[in-house]
Amino acid sequence: MRILIVDDVPDNIRVLSHILRDAGYQISAATNGRKALSLASTSKPDLILLDVMMPEMNGYETCAALKADPTLAEIPVIFVTALADVEDETRGFDLGAVDYITKPFNDVIVRRRVQTHLELKQQRDRLARLSYFDSLTALPNRRAFDERLDQEWHRALRNQTSLAIAMIDVDHFKAYNDSRGHQAGDEALRMIAAVLRQPSQRAADFMGRYGGEEFVGLVNGASLDGLRDVVEQLRARVESLHIVHAAPVEPRWITVSIGAALCQPSSLFVPAQILLDAADRALYCAKQDGRNRVHVTDTIPQRRQG
Ligand SMILES: Nc1nc2c(ncn2[C@@H]2O[C@H](COP(=O)(O)OP(=O)(O)OP(=O)(O)O)[C@@H](O)[C@H]2O)c(=O)[nH]1
Structure with a gap:
């Protein structure tokens, strides 16, 4: 499955990529919100890991833009950030994120949370296929x-x-x-x-x-x-x-x-x-x-x- 990592600090991207590539996921990366939106449109990742504090377009704004686009809104977003206040975390969930991971993080926990959300995404996709496609002909119903x-x-x-x-x-x-x-x-x-x-x-x-x-x-x-x-x-x-x-x-x-x-x-x-x-x-x-x-x-x- 494909994961898009969005962070303005290349070292952070490297660390997360390393943790997740070892678990068998395909990783792509963007260093700002705009690139993230365009990469999400073209490569349709199954999950997005999104930093909050980025110049120009921060993670919250990026998340809001993703959720406002019907073709991207279904991609689950997990915030990965040093902002650990309850208000920050709440804001992330309010914007439609499925999870919120605070730095410094533990490698195993990140992998497990990512795995959980990818499994949920797979189940949702399967249900959507079942409810929108005719099983005899495989055409849309x-x-x-x-x-x-x-x-x-x-x-x-x-x-x-x-x-x-x-x-x-x-x-x-x-x-x-x-x-x-x-x-x-x-x-x-x-x-x-x-x-x-x-x-x-x-x-x-x-x-x-x-x-x-x-x-x-x-x-x-x-x-x-x-x-x-x-x-x-x-x-x-x-x-x-x-x-x-x-x-x-x-x-x-x-x-x-x-x-x-x-x-x-x-x-x-x-x-x-x-x-x-x-x-x-x-x-x-x-x-x-x-x-x-x-x-x-x-x-x-x-x-x-x-
Ligand atoms: N094998 C099969 N038959 C189906 C399926 N869905 C509908 N049918 C059949 O399609 C037939 C449709 O018959 P009618 O509505 O009388 O129409 P028709 O015989 O094609 O006649 P006209 O439309 O007037 O040319 C019925 O016998 C249904 O049982 C299906 O999924 N599989």
């Missing part, structure tokens, strides 16, 4: 989609770019299950998920399992024609798997229908759910028109908020 949709909606609103949702539904999947068995159905869903996720020139920016035999994609910044290209390619990828049906359906292999809706988010209008409903209606049209096809729309009903 509906909960992950809901959160991502919210983030992408706000990003599109800020950047004045378009956002599109694609609902992807396997055709005649009940017939496939009934004729080939549930296990084969599971295997087919895994294969479909794998080709939908595949990054390529015209891939969706997010792909998840919405539930059952339904998948969902997000596409940022596309025009209507660009969106049509993306979803048509997704449809074609599934068809080219040629997962053959035992049931008497045409074509003889598994296909998907895709409904996609695109809009330019606006704070004046009711948010993402409208786009999701429009994608659902587009999917219905694709099914009605005969399946194994895409239906794309940018006609989104817009209701005023409040």
